[in-house]
Amino acid sequence: MQNSMTTSESLVHARGLTKRYANGFTAVDGVDFDVRPGKAFGFLGPNGAGKTSTMRMIACSSPVSDGTLSVIGMDPRTQAREIKARLGVVPQIDNLDTELTVRENLEMYARYFDIPRSVADQRTKELLEFVQLDERAKDQVEPLSGGMKRRLTIARALINDPDLVILDEPTTGLDPQARHLLWERLYQLKRRGATLIITTHYMDEAEQLCDHLVVMDKAKIVAEGSPRQLIDQHSTKEVLELRFADQTRDNLNGQLDGLADRIEELPDRLLLYTANGERTLEQVNERQIPIESALVRRSSLEDVFLRLTGRSLVE
Amino acid sequence: MTAITQPVQAGPLAEAWSRIWRARRLVERNIMVYRHQWIIIFSGVFEPIFYLVGIGLGLGGIIREVPLANGEVVAYAAFVAPALVATAAMNGAVFETIFNVFFKLNYAKTYDGVLATPMGITEIAIGEMLWALMRASLYAVAMFVIMFFMGLVLSPLGILMIPAALLVAAAFAAAGLAGTSYLRTVNDFDVPMGLIVMPMFLFSGTFFPIELALPEWLVTIIQFTPLYHGINLIRGLSTGIVGIGQLWDLLYLLAFFAVSMWIAINQMERKLIK
Known part of the structure; x- marks a missing residue:
């Protein structure tokens, strides 16, 4: 792709970004933010604040109602397919392919991205090791624990070696051990230079993982800064x-x-x-x-x- | 397998083709699923054979001959067998698109995962249609082969039953996709299966010539339904009695396929993109 970083080095650039659903509900009301490459960017806020709607617009799975949004220098309205080719998405609710095995989930996902088989096989192997599921490769998805499914979803999101990984409440509903293992993997990912966007309603998760945070409430951004800055400024x-x-x-x-x-x-x-x-x-x-x-x-x-x-x- | 995807120049035809080409990934996905359970697919081959033996030969022992609409007379088994090629195509396609797609759409959320990749709604709908078409064609072609060896294919035109069966399968696969997107719960299956598929199976001229047996108003209604045209087309090719009627069947099925596919894509978009 030739048109990568056009918007002054921000991987995601939003101005006046708005999401209105068919029933008239405004989930995101004119928010501005910029996600810098190589950083972990967090959306912190309670349930219903508009975090997931924002994420879904970035992931090109929900149409933008109003405002400007550019993702990896491209417009989700016209270049959704090109954007999605370079994103990794971990949705709030796992949507693994329950009719396939653990390994097949990654193999098939690679096929959707048109990744050549030899590359796909190598990545599948590496990613299963990375998320510590190599011993479950031949198992069906359904008997896996919540934490394992989450890790498999993360591995799946990395199959196309994405420029940007979007994680919507990655640890909600997991027990403390599973959360810590997941945080550790995400931290590894960050160290390798990946750009992450994370939503969470856990402040410890935001403090652990995010370099930069926006606090959302009732469809709007109410504060922005690093975790330390936010605490210094507002408390x-x-x-x-x-x-x-x-x-x-x-x-x-x-x-x-x-x-x-x-x-x-x-x-x-x-x-x-x-x-x-x-x-x-x-x-x-x-x-x-x-x-x-x-x-x-x-x-x-x-x-x-x-x-x-x-x-x-x-x- | 090509590894490199060409950047697609915008142009509606090129774009449409690139979507159809990408749709094969969903066929691959379904093959991957059934790799472990071919027996499920294979078991469907027997249903039309049982009908052929039970009704075609069983009732055929008593009825022996049936007059066609144009007055010619054929053996009962040779009358029923081509209709069973059409119903095999319908049942295979409808079963796949109603039950399996409903599960993936509403419970497994499989398509939400697929949509996070470069695959789009059109690719999913076309891919599922193609897969159902393949599965249904297996049944229809198996039935054709058995017919052939039983000497029930009466005309050399009979070889065209295969492409005709593919068209019937495609039409019902698309209709099943369109229909399943309107279903809300598992209980809703009773409506399409019990009130649409089953009556069509019985009253589309499968087991008796409706023009000779049913009141005219009912025949008129039936002539608007797709299986009637599928059977009429395939039976015409099998018996070699082909006329302008078969051209209408062909056009009807093509139009039915196109409209159903359009509804299916739009409905899936409405359901999956919010």
């Missing part, structure tokens, strides 16, 4: 979490005023945003407010999200 260094007996909490009447930059009230606890959590806890104790338990921790993306939207990420 304090530390957080003091306090739990009270019910009647104490009802009768606080501003006793905590002035102790923190900001106080967030959650159903089961209060979050006090402050530069020094231990110091704030001392002050709480000095005021003789009866607390049930206290926890000091560093600010996270969860706090950023809470600050920006007033809601938790995972509900």
Whole structure:
């Protein structure tokens, strides 16, 4: 292809990107973002924020309703086939070919991409090793665990040696071990120079994997930056979490005023945003407010999200 | 197998051809699936043979001869056998496109995975049609071979039954694809199978000449349905009694195929692209 990086070195370039469905629902409402090559770009937000719709437009599996979108320098409206030839897609819900074996899933996918058989055989072998499924090569897909299916889906997405890999909630529904194994594989992929776009509603996943994040809420982008930048900009260094007996909490009447930059009230606890959590806890104790338990921790993306939207990420 | 894909110059014909050519990947996929289970495909060969023995020879022992629409008389078995070539083509094509495509479309989400590759909706629809066509043709051709050795092919034109059966298979494969995209649950299968395929099988002139047996208004209705034309065409070639009627059958089946394919592609697009 001759028309690769035309849009100032961004692999995906979106301006005013909008997705309206036939029923009138606006899932993505005029978002702007740029994905740089070699980086892991994350969409963080709760379910229904518009992450998947954005991903599906990038993957050319959902038509753009309005705005500009260019993917690898090409227009999804007219060059979907050429774009898809260079993408790897890991959808939110696995759509492996359940009538084929593990190895056949990769072999057949290679055929869809017109990859010559000798190259396909070699890649199939390498990828099965990469995702640690070489021992299950001859097995059917259905008996595999959720984590294994996910890894096979990732291997499948890499069969065409893509310039850009799109992962929609890669670890949702997996147990902790399976998640960590998957993160490790994705991290390897990043080290090899792949460009990744990841959606997630797990802040730890975003912090682990993403160089650059946009926070989405209600079809819009509400903040953008590296995980560190987002925390620095939108939250304090530390957080003091306090739990009270019910009647104490009802009768606080501003006793905590002035102790923190900001106080967030959650159903089961209060979050006090402050530069020094231990110091704030001392002050709480000095005021003789009866607390049930206290926890000091560093600010996270969860706090950023809470600050920006007033809601938790995972509900 | 070619390894290099030529960059396609935009031009509607070249684009259409490149889609048809890419559609073979879906045929490959289905061959890969059935590689492990050829017996399932093979078992379908026997159904029309059982009908031929049970009805063609069984009833044929009593009925012996049947008058054709033009007044000529043929042996009952030679009357039924070409119709069974057509019904074999229909059943093979409809079974594949209704049941198997429904499963891939609604439960396995197989096509969502395929669509993330350079394959498009048109390729999927054409690929599934071609595969159903191949499977159905196997049954129709097997039936033709048996007919031939039983001496039931009465005319040298009978060799044209094979391309005619391919056309019938293609028409029903396309219709099955179009139909399956309207089904919502497994229970919906009863409608196309019980209320469309089964009556067509019985009342399209398969086992008796409808013009002589059914009221005129019913014959008129039947003449609008595709299996009637498939049987009329194939029986004409088998018996060698060919006229303008067979030309109409041919045109009807071509048009039916084209319209069904168009509906199938549009419906699949509506279902898969949101």
